Amino acid sequence: MISLTKKIEFEAAHRLSNYQGSCSGIHGHTYKLAATFIGPINPDTDMILDFKTLKSILQLSVLDPLDHALILKENPENRRIFSAYTGKTTWMESEPTSERMIEWVAIRITALLPTTIELIELQLYETSRSFTTWKNNKGYFYLLLFLMYF
Ligand SMILES: [Zn+2]
Structure with a gap:
């Protein structure tokens, strides 16, 4: 089984509004x-997916909304505190924890992703x-099937 891994980096600020301690202040990572x-x-390209395509997918899905953004939970407290802020802000339904x-x-x-490609781990x-690590259980199920039958 062959997998592809692409790494990216981004700068972002966030705050945890339900947190007692320094993470409740705006800080960056x-x-x-x-x-x-x-x-x-x-078989036509001898690739699972061109790394360039992966780069574009990660650009659109991750870097465009998060790079150099302020990431906040959508709640009345944050809306009040940041009402005058006009910079790039990405609002999430939950606290922006990892x-x-x-x-x-x-x-x-x-x-x-194209239908043939599966994200299995982040x-x-x-x-x-x-x-933090995220694993796609469905992807691992297919990997297990693959290992059992081939
Ligand atoms: Zn943090």
Whole structure:
């Protein structure tokens, strides 16, 4: 089984509005995201997917909304605090924790993938030593089937 992994980085600010401590203040991270995909090798191109195509998908789904953005939970408190702010802001339904951001990113990447390609894993680094991992259980189910039968 061959997988493809593409890594990207983005700068973003966020705050956790339901948090007692320093993370309730606006602060930034250099986020690092590694996205891993599986799919059949196309016999015409001998590729699963061109890395350039993956780059475009990650640009649209992740970098356009999140790079150099202020990421906030959509709630009355944040709307009041940031009512005068006109910079790039991405509003989320939940607090912009790594756990929720990685779920958010997984949905957006998956929506742009060709039907033959499956996102199986994401790792989102908030710092060099703190990261979350998202795994597509369906992808691992197919991987298991593949290993059992081939
Ligand atoms: Zn943070």
